[in-house]
Amino acid sequence: MKKLMTIIVAAAVFSACTSQQPKMLVLYYSQEGTTQKVAEEIVAQTGADIERIEAAEPYSGNFEETIQRCLKEREDGVMPEAMPITSDLSKYNVIFIGYPIWFGTYAPPVASLLKDIHLDGKAIVPFCTFGSGGLDSSVADLKQALPGADIREGFGIRAARMDNLKPELERFLILGGYKEGEVETYPDYSAQAPVTEEEAAIFDAACSDYQFPLGTPVSVGSRETSTSVDYRFTAEGNGPDGNVSHSTVYVTVPKADGSTPEFTMVVR
Ligand SMILES: Cc1cc2nc3c(=O)[nH]c(=O)nc-3n(C[C@H](O)[C@H](O)[C@H](O)COP(=O)(O)O)c2cc1C
Incomplete structure (x- = not known):
């Protein structure tokens, strides 16, 4: 971090x-x-x-x-x-x-x-x-x-x-x-690195409710601000043509008490 x-x-x-x-x-x-x-x-x-x-x-x-x-x-x-x-x-x-x-x-x-x-x-x-x-x-x-x-x-x-x-x-x-x-000013995201179990759990908590599959996270970079810890995941999934596709999925974990991980955006 x-x-x-x-x-x-x-x-x-x-x-x-x-x-x-x-x-x-x-x-x-x-x-x-x-x-x-x-x-x-x-x-x-x-x-x-x-x-x-x-x-x-x-x-x-x-x-x-x-x-x-x-x-x-x-x-x-x-x-x-x-x-x-x-x-x-x-x-x-x-x-x-x-x-x-x-x-x-x-x-x-x-x-x-x-x-x-x-x-x-x-x-x-x-x-x-x-x-x-x-x-x-x-x-x-x-x-x-x-x-x-x-x-x-x-x-x-x-x-x-x-x-x-x-x-x-x-x-x-x-x-x-x-x-x-x-x-x-927010710091840059750290370099992408393999996803730990804890980070995979954050991805799932943020994304599993979304109506369309967002894939499986394979690498992640993160940054910490005064109000949140933000994650930039690379996720692997199957594209509409059946081929493997990669997307970037952004997740934020607010520091406020009782907050849960939130899926903020995907870039395909
Ligand atoms: C015809 C249609 C196509 C949409 N396509 C996408 C899409 O490609 N990607 C996406 O993230 N959301 C998509 N959405 C969801 C809308 O972008 C989203 O609900 C938006 O906030 C609606 O804004 P509005 O309430 O100002 O109309 C689509 C919604 C509609 C009705």
């Missing part, structure tokens, strides 16, 4: 690079309200303006029906249209774009809107909610879709961990310079 680091740093405020306060807008799509909570919390913490993205033909809200409709749209090569937004984008230099992860990337109404608006030269801050993961893959897709924009580091949280939203988002906003404040 790496030595506990408790260095407190003041975040670089975004406006330090410019003489003006950045003008920020939160644009988000949310089908079931989870991503909306993140969008509203960004507004609460930064005072950004906000606008919701709407599908021209809304999805039903039923999980299975939405999956089936998406699969059909993909098969037919159909991109469901988004309603035009009303915000004047020229007023903003930082635009948070929020979405639920659907099939490993941003939900289709967001993809559709991105085709209709011009974001060249803007700082784009992605944020998302997901069942298990998809922040990295969706950010990579955003970079491809918006080559003229400055795609910043993004924020993601599992829908099952929304109780942790406020502090995790606040840390992200301060580190990104979108909000003033101080945060603890």
